[in-house]
Amino acid sequence: MLTPNSKKRYAIVGAGALGGYYGGLLAKSGLDVHFLTRSDTDHIQSRGLRVDSIHGDFVVSPVQAYSSAHLMPPCDVIIIALKSTQNHLIRELVTPLLKEESVFLVLQNGLHVESEFEAVAGSGQVMGGCCFLCSNKVGPGHIRHMDYGHIAMGAYLGEDGKSPAVSQSIQNEIHRDFLEAGIRTELVENLQYSRWKKLMWNIPFNGLSVAMNAPTDKVMTSPAARQLAIDLMVETQASAKVCGIEIADKEIEQMIAYTDSMVPYDSSMRLDFLAGRTMEIEAIVGRPLREAKRRGFVPKKIEMLYQQLCFLQK
């Protein structure tokens, strides 16, 4: 367990529900992992990082945790595990971590959340990942992992889709490190397909959970709200299509069936809203809406959802 799986040095920016879980697993597998933390740096330095997981509880200690990127060594892979709402600030925050060949891996929700990091690292240096993870931060340095954990990751090719990809060998190396850490990870060729497919769920269910103040089960059991969720999925599918991403109809059917079988679930957007935090409206709804509109398609219900969320954010 103390034999490094790779010579790569990892930075985990954010030790919350997502960064704490994945970073904890990477550190536990023996990789050289450095955490940029916020309020709980001292706690993690002295007592380590505790993960209570459905796959088995564990504690990583000692943990290389820092309150500032200026204290950290340059890293080969910089994993962004904070919410996208602060990306314009985060990119400043992480510049001390950069070295010539550094690669960003942006584990955030939404569309083109990677672009801020491409602006820092240059094109060909950014990957993105869609995480399917159900975890919470329950205390300082303490993560509870409830379900799922799968990541679909791939090279980010820029807003116009024309940037060079991160080299295949680096992608493979990161992929292998994740697999060896016990993280179910898929290396995808078309990251935008994975992004849009996840949006097909996030737009209706994150959006309506706030706009209609309703967890998924309430939406699914009201005929009117259920149809609205489906309408939003179909509009997301059509928006993806004008952006060059084809998603088959059966994906919608599967997502509906999957959501029907879910336990009642409070989306991250609803948790943010209820706690008075900034919601990821732009990454999850605003950006997909604008990408569709600038290609001549106006998804009206997504637009209305966006207007309602902007109203509620205020």
Add this chain to the structure above:
Amino acid sequence: MLTPNSKKRYAIVGAGALGGYYGGLLAKSGLDVHFLTRSDTDHIQSRGLRVDSIHGDFVVSPVQAYSSAHLMPPCDVIIIALKSTQNHLIRELVTPLLKEESVFLVLQNGLHVESEFEAVAGSGQVMGGCCFLCSNKVGPGHIRHMDYGHIAMGAYLGEDGKSPAVSQSIQNEIHRDFLEAGIRTELVENLQYSRWKKLMWNIPFNGLSVAMNAPTDKVMTSPAARQLAIDLMVETQASAKVCGIEIADKEIEQMIAYTDSMVPYDSSMRLDFLAGRTMEIEAIVGRPLREAKRRGFVPKKIEMLYQQLCFLQK
């Protein structure tokens, strides 16, 4: 004041905020007015009907009030002053009031609310009216009139627009009775134009007041919500157009300016929602939506508003 202005006998079905106010004025002017009341029949019979109005307070006593239509005489003009949510029941309720030449005057919000009464009285016997009234029922037999009071009334020509109109002489007589009672009343040739124009306000501001839990001023001062209100107005205008009703763009501008200048206002739909009562979703949103859709135009944001209201009603 005891000299009848007309030989017509009036029934007022419902002595709430609207029926109490208009019926009170008609009775005060000396017309033969019979009220079908609900919970406060005894109170009104013994103490009369009290109206505190910005135009001057008054009490009408004695009042001809009844707890059942079976106790009432047949009437020439039957004014429907209850919410449209119960129209399928109201039409049964009022059949005892009918005589051969009875005319219904339906003072309700929404589109084709008159059709239930056309089914009872036959075509050519129904008028409708759009009321611009701000009043409340504040206690048994006690109405408070805060603002406005204008009515636009006209013949209802059926769902297909082909029913014969109530004879012009009867329309004129009713119009004169209202004017002489001090009610600012306009006799309109095109009732559907008035209906759609009022919907252009009611759909956004009744709808969003519930769907976004916001009085008019909150909607108007949020850039996102204000734009959504305008989008809903534009969709209502387009829906009217496919139904053969042309509403000029300047009406939207005037309505926006008028709403900007309004004092914060809780719509009747929001009051119903907050009190746990059935909302007039079908009359105000559902019916206009269906009329547009069956003519091939889908107003997407109105449809989404309808879906959200149906969800919230439950």
